[in-house]
Amino acid sequence: MALREVRTIGDPILEKRSREVTQITDRTRELIDDMFETLYEQNGVGLSAVQVGVLKRIVVIDLSEDGNEQEPVVMINPVIRESDGEQSGYEGCLSVPGKTGKVTRPDHVIVDFLDEDMNSQTLEGEGIFARCVCHECDHLEGKLYVDLVEGPLRDVDAEGDDADDGTSDPDDIISGMNDTDQG
Ligand SMILES: [Zn+2]
Numbered sequence: 540m541a542l543r544e545v546r547t548i549g550d551p552i553l554e555k556r557s558r559e560v561t562q563i564t565d566r567t568r569e570l571i572d573d574m575f576e577t578l579y580e581q582n583g584v585g586l587s588a589v590q591v592g593v594l595k596r597i598v599v600i601d602l603s604e605d606g607n608e609q610e611p612v613v614m615i616n617p618v619i620r621e622s623d624g625e626q627s628g629y630e631g632c633l634s635v636p637g638k639t640g641k642v643t644r645p646d647h648v649i650v651d652f653l654d655e656d657m658n659s660q661t662l663e664g665e666g667i668f669a670r671c672v673c674h675e676c677d678h679l680e681g682k683l684y685v686d687l688v689e690g691p692l693r694d695v696d697a698e699g700d701d702a703d704d705g706t707s708d709p710d711d712i713i714s715g716m717n718d719t720d721q722g
Contacts, residue, residue, distance in 0.1 A: 644674075
């Protein structure tokens with residue numbers, strides 16, 4: 540396992556569409572391991588392969604620290620089959636360090652994907668899970684959340700507690716996409 544460099548906004552690769560994964564090789568497994576290591580090192584909750592410079596449709600998500608029962612999950616070629624509802628909250632991204640902004644997302648998604656053994660899987664979830672899946676799937680299309688932000692992008696201070704305008708509990712800030720705690 541090794542840490543990978545996280546690409547940041549302005550890097551043209553972040554605007555490219557990632558390609559479908561057709562087979563799992565040792566390199567793919569190494570990439571996935573490295574993505575988890577990088578995610579944890581950066582205190583994030585979600586990371587897409589493009590963010591470490593690899594244009595493959597691979598996403599890793601770990602929401603376990605948010606009191607979610609979901610296990611860490613790898614999604615290969617994820618497709619949001621259904622989405623509904625609406626939620627607004629602050630979002631961040633490891634590729635946009637030190638910033639946060641308010642984004643409205645579906646509140647419920649059903650996502651189909653392949654696991655590390657290329658078996659078809661489906662997960663359904665609400666709240667932060669739905670937000671995270673939408674955010675990461677956007678990355679695979681070359682989109683960043685900053686284009687969806689309502690109002691200004693804000694600086695996140697080192698404590699991650701600046702969301703005090705009454706529109707959101709600071710706990711709603713999604714790191715992880717990016718951990719706003721990292722400043
Ligand atoms: Zn992101």
